[in-house]
Every structure is written in C-alpha cells, then in structure tokens.
Amino acid sequence: MKILVTAALPYANNELHIGHFRSTYIIADVYARLHRALGDDVVFICGTDEHGTPISLRAIKEGVSPIEITTKYYELDKKVFKDTEISFDYFGRTTSKEHEELVQWFFLELLKKGFITTKKTQQPYCEYDKRFLPDRYVRGTCKYCGYPDAKGDECDNCGRVLAQGDLLNPVCAICGKPTTIRETENWYFDLEKFHKELQAWIENSENLFPLYGKKYLLTQFLSKPLESFGITRDLEWGVPVPLQEAKGKVFYVWFDAPIGYVSFLKEYCDKNGCSWKDFWQNKDSKIVHFIGRNIIYHHGLFWPSMLLGVGLNLPTNIVAAGLLNLSGKKMAKSSGWMIKAQDFVKVLNNDYLRYYLIIAAPLEEDLDFKLEDFQKRVNGDLVDSLGNFVHRTLHFIYTKFNGEIPTPSNLSDDDKALINQIEQVKEKVISSIDSFEYRAGLDALISLARNGNKYLTKNAPWELVQKDLERAKTVLFVCAQLVKALALLSTPYLPGFSRSVWQLLTGQTSLPQRPFEELKTTLEGTKILEPKPVFQKIDDKTIKTLLPVETQKTQVTLQDFQKLDIRVAQVLEASKxxxxxxxxxxxxxxxxxxxxxVSGIADQYEPQSLIGKKIVVLNNLQPAEFMGVKSEAMLLAAEDNGSVSLLTVMRDIADGSPVH
Structure with missing residues (x-):
C-alpha cells in the first residue's frame, strides 16, 4: 500500500523543543518506520514553514532579510531531525519555487470554481512606515484583560484570538507610532460551501481523528455556519497572489503552508522517479497527518476544504496528540522554559527521549515531563530490563562460547513458550501503532525483556555449563533469539538500540529492509561482536544539565530581593x-x-512613542556612564529572541509606587 506520512511544518523562526517531538515528530516517525518494516510504500515528508508576519517582522527589527532567518532555522531543523533520527524521506521549504507555483495553482483553481471571493475591510495602517499592518505588525492593550503588549492576532496573557478592534491604543510594532485605519481589499475562502461535505466526512470516516478532534470540530464549528477565511495579506514576504489587481499582496501562511504536504511530495517524486498523484489522487492510498492539537481546526476543516475544492484526496487519519509540559508548567520559547531537542541529544541517548515520550502517557493525553520520573523509567526499564538482558546474554555467549551463538538441542515447554511470545509481541507492536495506542506495543517489548531476564536467572546457564553443557547451549540459543527479536521489533520505537544490537549479533551496520520477516530465522553458529552495554544509566549530574537555564540560576533570599528598590516611573522626555x-x-x-x-532600546522603540508611558525601573542601581551620559536607574524589560518589550502596569498607578 502507498502511504504518505506527513508531520506538521515547523515554523522557521526558533529552535525546536522536546514538546514538538512528543506531539508530532516522534510519533510520526514511529508510524513511518513500522510501515516501512511491513513492506508498504511509505513516503515520509516535512519541511520548514517560512512565511508569515512573525518572520517578516523579526527581519525588519533585526535589519536582515527574511530568507536569512528562515535559512538559519531550516539548517538547524534539518540537523536536529537527523540527530534525533526522524527518518524523513524529504525535508523541504515553503520558499522553494516549486512550492510557490503549487500554492498559486491551488488559488487559481479555487478561484475558477467560485470558492474564493473578495471583501473590502478596514485594516490598521502606519502612516509613518506607509504600510498596512496585518496580524502581529500591531501591538496594543487587549480589551479583554488589559494586557498592554498584546499582538494584533492574539493576546499572550489571556490567550484570546484577537480581531480588528480588539486592541486598545494600537501602535505599529515596527516604529511604535499610533496606527490609523484604511480600507483594503483581500481574498477570502468560502468555507461554508464545504460545510455538508466536511460534516459527513467527519461523522462517517472511521478513525479519522484517532486521538482528538472529532467532537471538538463538530460542536465548536460545524454546529453553525462556517466563516469565510481570509487567505491574503498586505505584505511583501510570502507567496505572491498571481493576479494583477492583487499587486503587493501575498497568501496568508495557513493557506500557503499546508500545501507543502503536496509540493514537498512532488519535489521528492521529481527526484526519485515516482508520481505525487499516486498518493493524492489514488483512492487506494493512505494519507496520515501528524500534528499538534493546537492546529486541529486548520487541518480538520480549512485544509480538507482546500483539497475538496481542487479534487485531491482527503486525509485518512489526522493524528493530533497531546501537549508536553515541563515539571507542571507549559513549555514556552518566550520564557525559556523548555528543553531544546538539540540540547537533549548532546548529553543523552536519543532513544531515551523516544521511549519516555511514548511510555509515560497515552498519546491523547497531555504529558508532564518530570525529570525525576524520566530518570527512573529510563534507568529501570531501558537499562535494568532491556539493556541488561541483552548484555547478560551476549556477554555470556562471548566469554563462554567463544562468541558463537550455540546450536540448541531439544527445546523444553518453557523454551517454546518464551519463543512463542515473540510472535505475540510482534502482533501487539503492529496493532498498537496502527491504532495509535503506541505505548501498549512498547510496554510489550519491555515485558518480553523482563521475561527473558527471569528465564535467564531461572535456568542459570553459568551453572549449567559445568553440569549440562547441551542444556546451557539451548538456554543461550533461546536467549539469543529473544535478543534478536527485541532488536527487530524495536525498529519503529528505538532505532538506535535496534541498530546497535543487530550489529552486535550479525556485524551488519544496517537493519534488514523488512526486519519482521527475520524473526523466524535462527542465528546458531553466528559469530557475535564483543558486546558492550547498549544503554548507560542517567546520573543526577546529567539530569541537572537538562534543566532550563532559568532554573539553574542561584536562588536568592527574600532579604536579597528586598534590597532592590523597584518603582513605577513616568517617561517625561526621550531622545536618541x-x-x-x-x-x-x-x-x-x-x-x-x-x-x-540610558537604555539600549533605540532599535525597538521610537523615542516619541515612550513619552507619557508608565514603565518599571530599578531605582537604586549604582549609576553608570554611557557615551558621556550618566544613567541613574535601569528600566526593566522582557526579551524574546531579540524582541524587547518594556515592563509596564496594567492599571494607571502613580509614578514612584513600589513594585513588590
């Protein structure tokens, strides 16, 4: 069967953290590896999402081109996916020429069929920069919660999605000057025209949303008319709208990015002699999307409507896994409360992360990554059970049988019962991954290793070699069969372990293309390599290196904090x-x-925009001189990847008021 496996496109403006791997990339990789092992024709694709206002706005503030930013993160993402063994067949970019052409084709097809209309709306405009201000180009006070630095499309404080008019005192995010309103025309995708088809598809498709999404979409969206979706923006950065009357407009990132699932496959097929249509137009193929739960609307309604509109296949499964928290707190790039995937693989075996993120909770549930629990499970399950059984078996064969797997004599009922468990575990691995209940299969593998340890201890071959050599050979043969089975059956879950053990057993550095077919073969007479432990225990010192930087700072006492005189201040004058x-x-x-x-924020704020503002300052900082100007206090600000936001107060309060 032809199976297209896709993973949600990472946005190319920051590094990936381990939460992305739990919700999307590891579980997609497990699925792709299983079906390759079963002999299916699998293509596993992904790529960077490189358009949108966050990237273009950041480029303006940093004085670089957007492509410089996206190229940096494209290369970083490629590296981290390689280091974490996410086995993409192709990793593309939404800035490619092929992608641009396909996005424009989608638009023209939908326009020709009457699914796209135009609408004139009132949008924020900056008279100083002479530009419209879509989405995050506007900052202001959230009218719902009073947060003073909300973005044009969402409030980081209360979490609301914001529309035009929801920001009080809006200013341009580039220059800080107040915005005006101007009329502009944009293109809208009429989702309501697909309402009936979407509802029938979601209600009747078996296992379409195996983890999450069906009830949410039916009750929150399909119970009422669907709103038209704005698909163009007044921006320079993005895929240009291919109409003369749309000069200066590009496609909204959520129209552009999902088409990467088609364009990246097309790019892959152009290089590998296959046809993308065999997946997107063949009714016997499967398309499986792996995404984070927070983008279920776009993949469950908006993207399928686009596919219906141009006549391509709908997804077979949309797998939306739960989120990953860190020690009880949501992981966030802005606060630094996260573990970057690249930092993890620098200090620990990649299989440890794959194991824990699957075994610790069902995929449909959110998972709290607790370092102590992670350490305990890895040391107990992987090191003491799985790794220990493999090493005990191979070490004994290497030292007592000259490194040659012995030939068995008659198998006892216990021997046969243990060998028969291999087939049962194989079926469990296949069925659990195919039903997206991954941890059941992984748990079965660990149980098989535990049973192997019990069998080895019960039969004590170290004693048998002295009194019953033939029985000792049989016991070691059975254990070697189990070791081989564990290596082969772990292929989807623990690729590093599988490859290492297979090499110890056979000397081959690559696993068989169809590893499950090797389960019934036997290895008697095979010379093994000198065994080394495949897993090492995680010590307390290593665990501490995984902690986010903010938790490793020296703790201060209340008395230390009380030495700081933090006050509200009002800006009277400001100049460069x-x-x-x-x-x-x-x-x-x-x-x-x-x-x-004196503060280094001239690249973040226009002086005029600060006059009259209430800010927060450290009032008793020792004075210092900068370029001949004496600075007598320090303003406080938050910083996220080079973007600075001054701390302020949510209600009007007298300057000089203490901040506790």
Missing part, C-alpha cells in the same frame, strides 16, 4: 543619543525624583 544606534536617553519621574536613564 548622538552617534549611537541603540542608546536612548530617557528622563523619568519617580515620585518626587527626576532621573536620567
């Missing part, structure tokens, strides 16, 4: 310091005091 690209000079009022502050 001559001959400096980054420094601003602020004159602030802190109660009865007037002070000067």
């Amino acid at each position: 310091i001559p001959n400096s690209k980054k420094l601003l000079k602020l004159t602030v009022k802190i109660g009865n005091e007037i002070k000067t502050i």
